[in-house]
Amino acid sequence: MSSIRKTTVLITGCTPGGIGHSLATEFHRRGCHVIATARNPEILKELETQGFSIAQLDVTDQASVDACKMDTERLTGGKLDILVNNAGRPHVIPILDGDMDDIQKTYDVNVFGPMRTVKAFIPLLIKARGLIVNISSTSSQVPYLFGGIYSSTKGAIDTWSRALRLELEPFNVRVMVAMTGTVKSNFASGPHRPLPKDSLYMPVKDKFEWRLTFSQKHGTFATDQYAKAFVDNALKGEGWFGGLIAGSPFWFWCGGLTTKVWLLTLLPRVVMERIFSVYWGMGEMKRRIEEAARKRVD
CATH class of the missing domain: 1.20.5 (Single alpha-helices involved in coiled-coils or other helix-helix interfaces)
Incomplete structure (x- = not known):
């Protein structure tokens, strides 16, 4: 029997049809031990038959996060090489029409969710000199029409990741941020938030409805193409000189429109x-x- 330990990867939000599911499939294809998670693990049974490990994980529920950490510790022998914070919640609505309870739910998934998982899984990541990958969005870098609430959650992830990267240097845990452009997925498939009848933007309702599926109709990358590039970069390892050469990048830009957005960030x-x-x-x-x-x- 081979004594070589497989690279262990845990991915949040692996619902079929989404980016997380495609990432799980690609890591598995590369020979990694993938722990695919979802709030309802029953939807991942097909992956389990293919040799994946599956686990229940609701990133908004601390008890669920803690239980998943214990399951992962048992499955991996106490080491986790890569944690991918993919679970996310879309939020397209004019800022002035945002419902505060709804906004808080989006922040709970997109911002506090990764904070919970990192805090819970960090002992396993430290033992493996592991990598945390936080899924962000190019929309965090630009004024995204009717997407300010979602974009602000990803802007928070960007800033948090930069500080997290510094604070984890003494423990040899790396942080990669995936600046994701438009990628084919079920993320924008709905159900959508309707424009309120008293919205100030009702005269341009057609513009709002056009924006709802923007990410699926403008330069949209194939999901498997994105996953291959993502996994290529995540598996590069530590590299040299603190990861500045040949290692997994601090910032990974991939997806539709990413080159254009990156160039725009160079402007005032x-x-x-x-x-x-x-x-x-x-x-x-x-x-x-x-x-x-x-x-x-x-």
């Missing part, structure tokens, strides 16, 4: 915001909203 923010104002058609939106307001007065 005021210039970038003007460019996006034109891109989103804010001039036309302003005209239509003002016309609707005049008609109500008349």
Whole structure:
């Protein structure tokens, strides 16, 4: 029998049809021991028949996170090489129309969820000199029309990851942030939040409805193509000179529109915001909203 230990990978949010499921499949194809998780593990039974380990994990529930950590410790002998914080919640709605309870639920999944998993799994990651991969979005870098709530959760992940990377240096645990562009998945498939009847944006409701599925219709990457590039980079290892050479990158940019967004980040923010104002058609939106307001007065 071979005594070589397989690279162990735990991925949150592996629902079929999503990025997490594709990542799990690709890591498994590379010979890793993959622990695929979901709030309802029954939907992962097909993966289990293929040799995956599956586990229940709700990143918003501390008891669930703790139980998953104990299961993982048993399955891996106490070491976890890679933790992928993929579980996420979409949120497309004008900022002014956001419901605070709904917003808090999105932050609980997208921000506090990764914080919970990292805190719980860090002993296993330290033993393995492991890697944490936080799934972010290129939308965290640009003004994303009607996506400010979601984008702000990913902006929080970006900033948290930078500090986390520094604080984990003494323990030889690395942090990679996946700046994800448009990728084919079921993430934007709904159900969608409807525009409230009293919304200030009702005169441009068609623009809002167009935005709901933007990520699936603009430069969208194939999910398996994204997964292959992601896994290539995650498995590079520690590299040399603190990971600056040949190791897993601190920032991994991949997906539709990522090159364009990266180039825009090199511009002064005021210039970038003007460019996006034109891109989103804010001039036309302003005209239509003002016309609707005049008609109500008349």
